[in-house]
Amino acid sequence: MRPPLNAWGKSRPSQSKVCKMKYAALIIGVLILINAVIVLFTSNFTLGMVLQGFVAAAIILYAFYFKRVPKVGHIIVGAICAIALVFAVFLAVYGKYDNAEYNEDAVIVLGAAIRGEEVGRTLARRLDKAVEYYGKNPGAVIAVCGGQGFQEDITEALAMERYLAVRGVPLEKIIKEEKSTSTYENLSFARDVLTPYFPQGFSGVLITSDFHIYRASRLARYAGISANHIGAPIEWYSIPVNYLREMLAVAKMWAMPPTGG
Numbered sequence: 001m002r003p004p005l006n007a008w009g010k011s012r013p014s015q016s017k018v019c020k021m022k023y024a025a026l027i028i029g030v031l032i033l034i035n036a037v038i039v040l041f042t043s044n045f046t047l048g049m050v051l052q053g054f055v056a057a058a059i060i061l062y063a064f065y066f067k068r069v070p071k072v073g074h075i076i077v078g079a080i081c082a083i084a085l086v087f088a089v090f091l092a093v094y095g096k097y098d099n100a101e102y103n104e105d106a107v108i109v110l111g112a113a114i115r116g117e118e119v120g121r122t123l124a125r126r127l128d129k130a131v132e133y134y135g136k137n138p139g140a141v142i143a144v145c146g147g148q149g150f151q152e153d154i155t156e157a158l159a160m161e162r163y164l165a166v167r168g169v170p171l172e173k174i175i176k177e178e179k180s181t182s183t184y185e186n187l188s189f190a191r192d193v194l195t196p197y198f199p200q201g202f203s204g205v206l207i208t209s210d211f212h213i214y215r216a217s218r219l220a221r222y223a224g225i226s227a228n229h230i231g232a233p234i235e236w237y238s239i240p241v242n243y244l245r246e247m248l249a250v251a252k253m254w255a256m257p258p259t260g261g
Helices: 015-042 047-064 071-096 121-136 156-166 183-194 210-222 236-255
Strands: 106-109 141-145 174-177 204-209 227-232
Touching: 015 047, 015 236, 047 236, 071 210, 071 236, 106 121, 106 183, 121 156, 121 204, 121 227, 141 156, 141 183, 156 174, 174 183, 183 210, 204 210, 210 227, 210 236
Parallel strands: 106 141, 106 204, 141 174, 204 227
Antiparallel strands: none
16 A cells, blocks of 8 residues: 655655654653753753753654644754754764873863852863873963852852862962853963963963863964863763753854954
């Protein structure tokens, strides 16, 4: 028996195939929503969590109205998903290739959320990379960057300094930058606090989460810093929220690059 034809004389997908696609979309949406709730209770609140919630809700609604969505709608959804997947893979691959030479003058560790006074897992992994780097190049100074944000009792930089000191990095080797509230400010303010130590210029290495490496490296150039980079891994359950937020941040950087120092 021939499958039913649409208005253009082409066969339409069977009902069983449509149901499978619908339930697959529903399961994906529910899993993304559950993941957002998990991250909400294990990390500080961010706009990325709101974005993930919206994405989950959109996918769930798409699943419920799957049969009513016109063919062009399915094509658009598929194209958006494909672009997002390629974008995420690009960021992931870019962040996996470290190019530190271990003879740089300064290490710049970009801040991330803390809870109260405690360093979170994402930031701890960045700092562990800094400790590892310092073990190979003890002549370098380490600039820790980050002001005090929502749900934080002290500056991120102070929490980072404490974390490094407990793990054997001398305080005189740590330089705090405690005013920044964004990645670009992390970098431009780090440049400002490092310049008095290196008036003739310095070579640097950025340490941040792997998904963040591409944007951080580009912003470093805008801030006038020539630096290599080391990426730190993140917890598996934080991948969706971090990559969703990062893709939007990269798109914003492309559309509205920062100006000035």
